[in-house]
Amino acid sequence: MIDILLHVLEEMKDGVIRFFEQDTEVKKQWYTRDFIKVFQYNSNFDLFGAPVTNWRDTFTAIIAPTPPNPEILPSVCRDILLEYTNQVMELGDTLFELLSEAIGLEPNHLKDMDCTKCLFALGHYYPACPQPELTLGTSKHADNDFLTVLLQDKIGGLQVLHQNHWVDVPPTPGALVINIGDILQASSFTFSIPLIxxxxxxxxxxxxxxNKVGPRISLACFFMTNCVTTHRLYGPIKELISE
Structure with missing residues (x-):
């Protein structure tokens, strides 16, 4: 099993804070809503399309399959972002092997379907909110990917919907949260059929x-399909289909 060292986890969280707490004049050079950019910084990617605005700022970085040119990444978080995501890629290989075996497949089955090919990193910064009862940091959703590796700080605020009740996911020092994504299942909310x-x-x-306490920060790494153009179609694995 691949372990990500504690000091790497802590430095990654510090790197997220360093980026967002730069002077606005410095940060705005990365501000964009051009989704083809390798590195983007904005407030709410769906600001002009969503019914509500979430209480957060975000940066995103396309990490794989084509490693980003380090020169286009912010210097305040460049080195740790590349180091951390490289280790997440290695962790992803192990996770997909375990998931393959868990459903009775060969260890490389999901990797051979390119489930580990693309990695998209997303850093969130949630400032302290004076009226948290009036908004959310991030609205209800399921991840539209294969698998998500989430690093969160000690403040908390993440909740999952279980049996129609919202349940807290308290942060555990040194631990990562792993989410199954829609494409690995998928959920009926996103797709009309279950996927792979x-x-x-x-x-x-x-x-x-x-939260009135803040800032809360997190870094989510998504193993997904839409970092590059692909003509590959995904459907249920034939070994998992019954008559």
Whole structure:
């Protein structure tokens, strides 16, 4: 099993804070809503399309399959972002091997389907909110990917929907949260049919509360399909389909 060292986890969280707590004049050079940019910084990617605005700022970085040119990443978090995500890629290999074996497949089955090919990193910064009852940090959703590796700080606020009740996911020092994504399941909310594991795994609806304490930060790494153009079609694995 691949372990990500504690000092790397802590430095990654510090790197997220360093980026967002730069002077606005410095940060705005990365501000964009051009989704083809390798590195983006904005407030709410769906600001002009969503019914509500979430209480957060975000940066995103396309990490794989084509490693980013370090020169286009912010210097305040560049080195640790590349080091951390490289280790997440290695962890992802192990996780997908375990998931393959858990559903009775060969260890490399999901990797051979390119489930580990693309990695998208997303850093959230949730400032302290004076009226947290009026908003959310992140609205209810399930991740539209294969698998998510989430690093969160000690403040908390993440909740999952379980049996129609919102349940806290308290942060555990030195631990990562692993979410099954829609494409690995998928959920009926996103797709009309279950996808590659034919409902053997379940994606989970989750949200993040706003908080009077802050800032809260997190870094989510998504193993997904849409970092590059692909003509590959995904459907239920034939070994998992019954008559």
């Amino acid at each position: 594991t034919n409902d053997k795994f379940k994606s989970v609806d989750h949200r993040v509360l706003a």
